[in-house]
Amino acid sequence: MGELKPKGLQQPGRKPKPAAIRKLDDLEAAITALLERTQEIRALLNAESTPALHAKDLLTFFAQQWQARYGTAYVPSYAKEIAALKRLVVALGPDEVAARIDRYLATDSGIYVQAFHPVALFAASVNKFGSNLNQSTMAAPPIDCRHVPACIDDQTHTKRKLQESREAAR
């Protein structure tokens, strides 16, 4: 009369499970695998945020500031300039690179103006634009600041502009 019992109970040594429980187990295993996949993807995205995504942000920022100076669109040499900015992000961090971009584009000395302030020249001369080198220009509020309330110094202003640039790019 064994056919009256559920199949699973006929083999006590194996503790077999009813079909519905097995399906539930399969579903849980699939969900676990799926969660592992989404976590892997998230890890990849987070890894990209330093420094490749920062470099993209900074190139957008550079192009916006460049356009503000020259009144025409900046045409990037995308791959080369991203690579250059990535190297600087690794060395200096994104906020410092943004601050140096700001100072670079505000510089009116001959070679930069003659070359129209390209990213390549910025990358090549980045050490000239460290904050500790320009203390005298750091004390005053930035001339081009139209923020309300006004930024207290150049660094605050640059951070706000970078943040706005990120938001505009979204």
Ligand SMILES: [Zn+2]
């Ligand atoms: Zn400002």
